[in-house]
Amino acid sequence: MTKSDLTVIIVGLGFGGLAAAIECHRRGYRVIGLEKKPDTNQLGDIIGLSGNSISILAAWNDGSLGHLVDDDVTCEVTALELFDSQGDQKLAMPYNSNNPIQGYLFRRTGLLTRLYNYAIHIGIDLRFGVTVDQYWETDGSAGVYANNAKLTADCVIAADGLHSKARGIITGETPELRDIRVVAYRSIFDASEVANVPEAKWVLEKAPTADIFQTYYAEDTMVAMGTAAKGRYVHWGCAIRGSSEVKSEAWMQPATPDAILKRLKSVPAGRKLAAVVARTPPGKCFHQSLRAMPPLRKWVSAGGRMIVIGDAAHSFLPYAGQGGNQAIEDAAVLAICLELAGKKDVPLALRVMEKLRHRRVSLIQEGSMKAGDSFLNAAWDSEDESKRPSAFTHQAWVYTHNCVKHTYEEFHTAADAVINGREYTPTNVPANGEFCQDDCKSSKSI
Ligand SMILES: Cc1cc2nc3c(=O)[nH]c(=O)nc-3n(C[C@H](O)[C@H](O)[C@H](O)COP(=O)(O)OP(=O)(O)OC[C@H]3O[C@@H](n4cnc5c(N)ncnc54)[C@H](O)[C@@H]3O)c2cc1C
Known part of the structure; x- marks a missing residue:
């Protein structure tokens, strides 16, 4: 870890906020993580993480998940079984956690607790029982008011979830759900x-x-x-x-x-x-x-030092299994953008992050809405394959994407677009802009 003089405040310590805290800490930034819950106790049942986010968590531990995963947190599933309403099995799709397009199924609370413990173990300043209620920024800094105290940093990352208070303050948008x-x-x-x-x-x-x-x-x-x-x-x-x-x-x-x-x-x-x-x-x-939730127009504040990520920026219907995955991608991409732009140009970092991620996430948001329809309209006998339920409609461009590599490759092109007001064509979405590609069932990565 190289020490950096950058200070980052993170509001909300769900998957998005915790991943951002760890990714920023790994790059040497000083991190202050604020969470309104009094402790790490969480709710939830099962959460799926696919290759696009698993690779980020594994990189913290030389490519293995040993720092987060044990017998009590994973689902050891060998097949996804699909049944019709009569109880007849229609499909048994072999399941392999190590296939990035399938990924791991976790007990949500177990995984989140292990993420908290890991973040605390590596020395991140996480503060519980702290509710953030105001945000502020100037040309040179940004911060929050929490429990009557003013905190100051170079930027604020708001990962305060679906009911985000930060969303309206930072983006000026409060979309109707x-x-x-x-x-x-x-x-x-x-x-x-x-x-x-x-x-x-x-x-x-x-x-x-x-x-x-x-x-x-x-x-x-x-x-x-x-x-x-x-x-x-x-x-x-x-x-x-x-x-x-x-x-x-x-x-x-x-x-x-x-x-x-x-x-x-x-x-x-x-x-x-x-x-x-x-x-x-x-x-x-x-x-x-x-x-x-419809896509927001922007995620970054007017002054460029505050950003919403995760569910605060783009909540998904639970059909594409991407809520946790995209929050973790946001975190990694943002930390890299801060590294490449440096303390001298924090607003550029946040705007490039938005440029790199906004189209990709919006497309997945739209796709998760369509997927839900087919789940509740199962047409087992339809001639149209897309109408039949499938255990495996996972698009390679979503589930195997390497956002770390992509950010290092694309940062300068996106930064040029931000600085010079040029059009930027995202390269982390299919060229034809469609959610479901012909390669839906392949494991080709982009
Ligand atoms: C209780 C709960 C249960 C869930 N269960 C499932 C599940 O079973 N399966 C599944 O697939 N997905 C589940 N999800 C959704 C999934 O975890 C998220 O979509 C995804 O991980 C995105 O995470 P996030 O970090 O953006 O937001 P979240 O996970 O919602 O985290 C936001 C955090 O911000 C904190 N916060 C909010 N406001 C403030 C404030 N003003 N000051 C300080 N802190 C604040 C919240 O307490 C919370 O910890 C659940 C989410 C929640 C909140």
Whole structure:
């Protein structure tokens, strides 16, 4: 690590903020990380990270994930199994975590805790129980007010999530989130809850040596169910179209699974799924109304010293599995831009980051909306392959992209476009600007 005289304030320590803290610390910047939660306790069930972000995390540890991953955090899945509403298996796609286009499935809370611990272990200044409520910038510095104190840095990275307060302040935009009339329910709990229940213990079929991940598609209903940590945990997620009783898009609102159990009564395969859902312990079921966020016009403040990243800049519907991945890409690209522009030109760094990433992320945002439609409209018998559910519609340009290499290669071209007001053509998206390419099923990298 080369010492730099750059100071960075990071607001919000989810995947985006933590990755930014670590990427900046690795380059020698002084980092102050602020998180409103009192401690590292987090919620969430399963989160998937593909090659495009795994390679960034692995680079912190000479290419291995040993600093973050152990038996209690991964899902040891060997196949993704897809079923129709009758419970007939339609597809069993071999699954290999080491294939970058597939990637790892993690217990979200477990991985986040390990990221916190790693960041603290390498000496980053992380402060919990600190809520940032004001942002400021001048020509030469930027900062925040938090818990009645003024903090000063060279730039502020706001990674404060979907409900970002920074978004409106920094970008001047507060876009309306569109209610897509789908409610997502999710849970993860200890496998002992089902271990002795004859009609539910099928979900532990691979425990204690491996995990399963099964997805069931019925009309306007999708259920994904499986295990984590070789059967130590059971997780399930369910998306129901047409529900409107949930008023907020907040990630984790406590709920009961009653609406799912009612819906599953009309699904032929519903009995076996309901048997597991019904064992969800009180307090372990959460729901969320899915809202689509349109792309923002910009991520950087007028003075160029404050930027939003991650969900604060571009939240995704959960269908493309890119929320965590793109937040981590943002973090790595931003840290490299700061390195290449240097303390003397922080605004250039932030504007180049936006130039390099905005089109790519906006295209994935649009793509995740389209993907959701096919999940809830499963047409197994359609002649049109794109209408049939697939375990593997992962586009190489998204999932195997190497944003680190790309940023070092493209920084100067994008910087020239920023400085001279020239048009910049992004090279981290398909040339024809379409989300789904013919190479959807290949592992070709761009
Ligand atoms: C509770 C929760 C559960 C989730 N569960 C899943 C899941 O099961 N599966 C999945 O795929 N994705 C899940 N996600 C989404 C996924 O983790 C994110 O899309 C992705 O990681 C982007 O992360 P982020 O860092 O941009 O934002 P987030 O992960 O939302 O992190 C934002 C952080 O900012 C903090 N913050 C907000 N405002 C302030 C403030 N004013 N001052 C200081 N700190 C502030 C928040 O407390 C939070 O820790 C979940 C997100 C949350 C918040």
